[in-house]
Every structure is written in C-alpha cells, then in structure tokens.
Amino acid sequence: MHARYTWRTLSRETMLILLALLFLVPLVGLLNVSLKPQDSQTSALALEFPPTLDNYAQAWTQADLGAALVNSFAITAVSVVLIIAFSALAAYPLARVTRGWSRYAFYFVIGGLLIPGQLALLPLYATMRDLGLLGSLWSVILINVGQQMPFSVFLYTMFLRELPLDYEEAALLDGCGPVRSFVTVVFPLLRPVTGTVVILNAVGIWNEFFTPLLYLGGSDNTTSPVAIYGFVSQYVSQWPLIFAGLVISVIPILVVYFALQKHIIKGFAGGLKG
C-alpha cells in the first residue's frame, strides 16, 4: 500500500475510471430519458434540448407516487424500529446465558437463515387473509420483522458475545436492575452493530417488491416498487414517462446513499464479518 504512483498505476486508474463511467451509463440514461419529450426517438444517451419536466408531473399524479413513497417510508421506519428492539432484546440472554436452553434457542432462531420465504408463503397468506390484514401495511411490517429476526439476532448475539461484562457489572454495583442496565448501559454499547442492522434492513425493506406486491397489490395502500410495477404495466414502453416515475421512486434511496455513503458501505461490509 506504500507503493509509489507509477505509469502502471496511471494506466490502472484510467481503466478503472472508464469502467466506472460504464457503470454509470444505466443511471445517466435513466435520468436523461426521463427529461425527454414523450415522442422522442433519440438514443438513450443523446441529450435533447430543451429538457422537459412534464414527465415528472404526469408520473407523479398517474402513479400516485406521493402516497406510495409515504407508505414505503412508514413500512421501512416501523419495521426497522421493531427489528432493532426485538432482536437486540433477544440477543441479550442468548449471548449472556450459557445454559443449554439459550444455545438451543439461538440455533433455533438462526436456523431460519436457511429457510426461503417461499415455503411459508401460502400458509402465511391464508393466515393474513383470515385476519383481515390483506391491504394493510401491518401485514408487510409483521412479515418484515419476522423474516429479519434470524439475521439480526445473529448479528447482535455475535457482537454481544465479544462485549466485556465490565460495564454491566458496574451498572449492577450501582444498583441497576437488568432492564435498566440493558436500556441505559448495554444498548448504547451496541451502536456499531445497530448501525449495520439499520442499514441492511432499511435498504432491503425499502427496495422490497415481492411481499408488498402480494399483500398490498391492488389495494389503495401500495409501496413505491408496487406502484411502479402497476405504472409500468399501464404505460408499456412510454419510456420517458416511465423513467420519470422510476427516477422519483429511487431519488430518496440515492440521496440517502450519497449523503451517507461511507456509513452505508461500512454497514454492508461490516454485517458480513459476523
């Protein structure tokens, strides 16, 4: 890593930059086409003057993206908060208690990592239908929380096992009960892994298509990907209009990504060190 900058580094850098430009082509094309008039015949990367925002106005109202984005946001926020609360709580005894039941419970929960959601799909769908939860955001939230338990509990437990007991012992000497000790002492110490859990789950849930399609598709309560799916099938190959809708739907996640890229990349890399 202390090598000098040579002509070989320069050629390598040039190749990487060209590759990065290639990586950006789909994103630039997406933005460019969304700014063209709807009858445009020019190539995806050809600039057209003057750019128009008409597609955005039309896509916003036709696809009802405002309401869909609010739903996506609500589902993501509530799911992530519940995932954090449930998995951090559960990981505490799973990591600290060394008796048999604790180990078996841990394996029982992380065993879920190997079960694809498709296996539970239809019985779960029937249950949600019988409970009258089809079309309700709560169905999607509950499913997100349940499906994310194995991975999140796993991350928290592995982290807690490495965390020294000294802080908790100090809290105990200060007269803290286990609940207060967890909330005021242990949970704040879990911040690095909480960051990872928040990032991985928030990105995954925001982008998720399959579960909301099943439970919210056709209702008035859709999420952004489901709204986009309906919008695209309605306006087949009217690309400038469709692309404006796509841009609106990905702006929130891209803005968050470029603002927090350091933390997000770190979260993705960190979650997998397990």
Add this chain to the structure above:
Amino acid sequence: MALPHATTTPPAVREPTAQAPPGPTGKTRRGAGVRAPWWFVIPALAVYLFIVVVPSANGALSSFTDWNGLRPVWSFVGLDNYAAVFSDRTARDALVNTLLLAAAATVAQNLVGLLLALGVNSVVRSRYVLRVIFFAPVVLTPLVAGYVWSFLLSPSGAVNDALRTVGLGALAHDWLGDPDTALYAIVAEIVWQFSGYSMVIYLAGLQAIPAEVLEAATIDGAGAWSKFRRVVLPLLNGAVVINVMLCLIGGLKQFDQVMAMTGGGPGTATETISTAIYKSAFLLGDFPFSIALAVVMTVVIAVLAAVQFRLTQRKTS
C-alpha cells in the same frame, strides 16, 4: 475513509476490572451477578414463530395434501403434488433456469467484484470515488434497475446503439426477446447491480491481509501473479465463502429483475422457481402445485448450502 474491516468489534474496556466483584477464576467470574432475563427473547421468538416457523411447517406438511388455501377441508394426496411439479414443463424449465442463472451470476459477480476490489485497493487517486460509484447500484431498487436494463437491452436500446457505433452491428440483437440470450441478459443486470457488494466484502478481506505478509512474499521473489495466487487468494477464503453463499442464495430466489425484464418469457426461457411459485399460486390459483415447488426450492437451497459448507470446510482444514 478507509473501509474498516472489523466494524462490528466492540469497544475495548479502558480500565482493567479494578472494582469487579472478586471471584476465584475468570471462568466463574464471567456472568457473576449479571442477569440477562430469559423473557427478553419473547417478542422476537413470538414474531419468528408466527411469520417463519409455523407457516413454513404448514407449507411443508400441506405439500402432501390438496389444501387449496380457501376451504379448511383437505385430504392427504401423498406425493401427487411433487409428481405434478416434476412432470410439468414450466416447473422443470424454471428449475433448470434458476440453477443456470444462480451459477452464472455467482461466477461472474465474484470475478468482477474481486477485480474491482483489487483495483480500488491500490494507490489509484480516485479510489474513494470509484468505490462509491461501483457500490451505488447495490442500493438501487432491483425492480427499477430491471426496468432500466430492459430499456437499454431493447432492440433500439443503448447496448445495440453502442454495438452499431463500434462496427459490431451484426451482434445487435433483441437481447430479452431471444430465448437463447434472455437469461444471460438478466445475469448481466445482476452482475452490474451487485458486483459492488462483492467488491466491498473482498475489499474488507484484502485490507485484513497484513502488509508484512505481502512484503515477505516480495522479498522471497514472488511475482505479482504468484503473490496473488499463493498469498492473497488463500487469505481471502472467508470473503469468498460469504460472497459465494450470498450470490447463490440471491440467485436461487431471483424474482424482482425477472419480473421487470421479461416476466419469465419469452415462453419459459427466463422463468425462475420464484416466478413460477408466484404465478401458479396467484395467477392460476393452484396452491398445492405452488407449495410443492416451494418445498423443492427449499431442498435445493439446503443441499447447495450443505455442499458449499462441506467444500469450504475441506479447504480450510
């Protein structure tokens, strides 16, 4: 902003345990007095049982019945649903397509991800910007990325334009409309979208390799290639295992991009297990068939995970 490779390492204790309760050995001291109430597991366990365990068990059991999701009445039909799955053209095509897609995406995404990681781990000046760009597609909604690519790959799309511009017009093609290329066009999208994820994991692995090890190899006269083969690659084993596992499982569950790019067509050329499960249950209303297919998928994933586990264990031991 170096990418930390051990982001989930707990904070170190600053002061030694001067005031810790006395205990004869470290072993008994650990946990002495600190109580973690068992009932903390209840919320997680309850939602996990309700969403994952009970319906999965129900799914596995009802694959041997004619339960159609509506009537509470059902009867055992033995292996009939499985016989139906394996004698169905679409389901067989979906199985083969899914395995091909998962294998191709795993190989290509890991190669590209590793090359990108090696590239941005060097002294190039733009390495931080490059990382952010290569990783950006990872956070993009897969459905949306699929639509963008279906436009780029259309007969008059950017890919064909580019081929014509550089004089390779003969290769221009309806990539998603041709049954021979459609599946691999989807693989190309997956590789574009998720190579950055593999890159980040490989990068964490590369940065964990101590500089002394590489210097020692250089002193011993190892060239760039043999240094990579004999020193770097073995030390990246952990990253390879994680990446291959993630790619395989993601590929085997593939749904979003297929729905966006081809909807499973043309014909059944890009039908995957997930799209077939969705269609048989929610478009055709054939619950027993769909559930049996889901059990087959679970078995495929479990078997491949076990095989990978065995292979990597042999490698490390």
